[in-house]
Amino acid sequence: MAIATTDPTTGQVVEQFDELTAQELEDRLARASAAFVQYRRTSLEQRAGWMRAAADLLEAEAQATAEMMTLEMGKTVKAAKAEVGKCAAACRFYAEHAASMLADEPVDAGAVKAAQAYVRWQPLGPVLAVMPWNFPLWQAMRFAAPALMAGNVGLLKHASNVPRTALYMEDLFRRAGFPADVFQTLLIGSGMVEQVLRDDRVVAATLTGSTPAGRSVASIAGDALKPTVLELGGSDPFVVMPSADLERAAEVAATARCQNNGQSCIAAKRFIVHEQVADEFEQLFAKAMAALVVGDPRDDQTDVGPLATEQGRVDVEELVEDAVDHGAVVLVGGQRADGPGWFYPPTLLTGITKDMRMYSEEVFGPVAQLHRVPDLDAAIALANDSEFGLGSNAWTDDPAEQERFADELQAGMVFINGMTASYPELPFGGIKTSGYGRELSDLGMRAFCSAKTVWVGTGDGGRPTTAHAE
Numbered sequence: 001m002a003i004a005t006t007d008p009t010t011g012q013v014v015e016q017f018d019e020l021t022a023q024e025l026e027d028r029l030a031r032a033s034a035a036f037v038q039y040r041r042t043s044l045e046q047r048a049g050w051m052r053a054a055a056d057l058l059e060a061e062a063q064a065t066a067e068m069m070t071l072e073m074g075k076t077v078k079a080a081k082a083e084v085g086k087c088a089a090a091c092r093f094y095a096e097h098a099a100s101m102l103a104d105e106p107v108d109a110g111a112v113k114a115a116q117a118y119v120r121w122q123p124l125g126p127v128l129a130v131m132p133w134n135f136p137l138w139q140a141m142r143f144a145a146p147a148l149m150a151g152n153v154g155l156l157k158h159a160s161n162v163p164r165t166a167l168y169m170e171d172l173f174r175r176a177g178f179p180a181d182v183f184q185t186l187l188i189g190s191g192m193v194e195q196v197l198r199d200d201r202v203v204a205a206t207l208t209g210s211t212p213a214g215r216s217v218a219s220i221a222g223d224a225l226k227p228t229v230l231e232l233g234g235s236d237p238f239v240v241m242p243s244a245d246l247e248r249a250a251e252v253a254a255t256a257r258c259q260n261n262g263q264s265c266i267a268a269k270r271f272i273v274h275e276q277v278a279d280e281f282e283q284l285f286a287k288a289m290a291a292l293v294v295g296d297p298r299d300d301q302t303d304v305g306p307l308a309t310e311q312g313r314v315d316v317e318e319l320v321e322d323a324v325d326h327g328a329v330v331l332v333g334g335q336r337a338d339g340p341g342w343f344y345p346p347t348l349l350t351g352i353t354k355d356m357r358m359y360s361e362e363v364f365g366p367v368a369q370l371h372r373v374p375d376l377d378a379a380i381a382l383a384n385d386s387e388f389g390l391g392s393n394a395w396t397d398d399p400a401e402q403e404r405f406a407d408e409l410q411a412g413m414v415f416i417n418g419m420t421a422s423y424p425e426l427p428f429g430g431i432k433t434s435g436y437g438r439e440l441s442d443l444g445m446r447a448f449c450s451a452k453t454v455w456v457g458t459g460d461g462g463r464p465t466t467a468h469a470e
């Protein structure tokens with residue numbers, strides 16, 4: 001895929017970028033490696049100061065940055081501005097909490113025959129981050145803020161359709177005061193990821209993107225014995241039980257499915273409704289989906305802008321056509337409007353069966369599928385009948401049902417009576433083919449740290465027993 005900024009609202013190419021040459025890539029890897037040697041010795045206070053400066057810049061430049069993101073991938077400017085604010089908040093969160101998250105953890109010295117023993121969290125080195133376009137600033141920032149605070153060096157290979165946002169990230173950290181080359185953007189296509197990943201100077205990788213891309217990076221990293229964090233696809237269930245506030249659930253359902261023009265990994269995608277309330281919920285949900293305003297993402301009134309790429313719209317259309325060919329019923333949307341731009345309307349389908357592709361595949365656009373189930377057991381079974389396990393939603397006021405969902409939904413995250421979202425305070429990630437490892441919270445910070453055991457003897461050598469002398 002060519003590296004270019006293309007406006008999804010018009011389909012016009014705005015700017016094309018050259019991929020790094022082999023020599024330029026070599027220079028950047030050498031600089032990253034050299035930067036780490038110095039950077040890991042900087043204090044947490046220094047890093048926190050730079051991170052807060054990055055937050056200040058993000059806030060000061062929010063409007064222009066948001067417009068750049070809208071130009072590159074079509075999200076509404078209001079959503080893009082919110083994303084910039086969220087990035088600034090994450091920078092401040094890690095600036096404030098890194099010291100406690102990375103503090104030495106004492107161990108019972110007597111139990112290990114030491115005068116002193118503790119775990120020290122240390123940075124690994126240059127980490128490759130392969131990132132997607134859908135939240136072009138947030139996805140990269142939720143890696144970068146904790147990784148840089150921990151003393152790592154970042155190498156961003158961003159999606160090929162968001163090069164301006166990718167270059168903005170590099171510039172942002174430089175202007176915030178981080179030492180040169182601590183965070184670099186590599187303008188390379190996915191075909192060059194393997195070379196970077198196998199390079200000895202790159203010590204770990206994180207990929208947020210599709211499951212096939214994750215499989216590829218995981219297998220190369222496995223062969224090269226490098227740790228990875230993978231945040232991959234999802235087809236989150238959204239279960240509605242009879243005790244739920246149906247009006248609220250339907251309103252949130254439409255937002256949860258269509259936010260970011262329907263292109264969110266944690267969007268609710270499969271709506272599973274108890275048959276007792278299914279007719280009423282269907283009506284409310286259809287009304288909420290039909291009420292969403294599709295249009296120019298720069299207009300404040302717009303809820304849903306264009307899809308980010310032409311191919312992305314083709315993929316969505318094919319999944320809807322396949323479902324309809326197999327008997328699904330379209331309640332809302334289902335046909336693209338004529339005209340420029342890669343728009344696709346909010347769409348609601350019922351009558352979904354297992355032989356339809358969308359039963360098991362992720363739909364990366366504003367298309368919701370509604371299922372009816374007879375009881376709680378059937379709801380949980382259907383929710384779990386997926387290769388994915390990223391987020392999940394359940395709507396019920398019954399505490400016993402809430403407990404069942406919390407315990408039994410096969411997902412990295414369960415949100416009850418609310419929409420799945422990411423917060424710096426909460427671990428973010430999935431199970432099954434949605435990936436492994438966690439971003440955000442203290443787990444995200446430690447993902448690219450080594451837990452180094454430090455043992456200080458009493459002067460007699462510790463005298464480990466045979467059982468301990470491994």
Ligand code: NAP
Nearest residue numbers: 131132158159160190193209210213216231232233234265
């Ligand atoms: P994608 O095609 O997998 O692209 C994501 C990134 O991976 C891009 O930088 C892409 O580079 C690169 N890439 C693609 N194939 C690769 C390969 N074989 N080896 C190495 N790198 C490769 O994903 P997308 O279609 O842009 O994004 C949508 C997907 O991401 C959805 O499945 C969505 O659910 C998932 N996602 C997951 C999360 C999460 O946190 N779990 C968050 C957001 C999105 P190029 O652009 O150069 O091809």
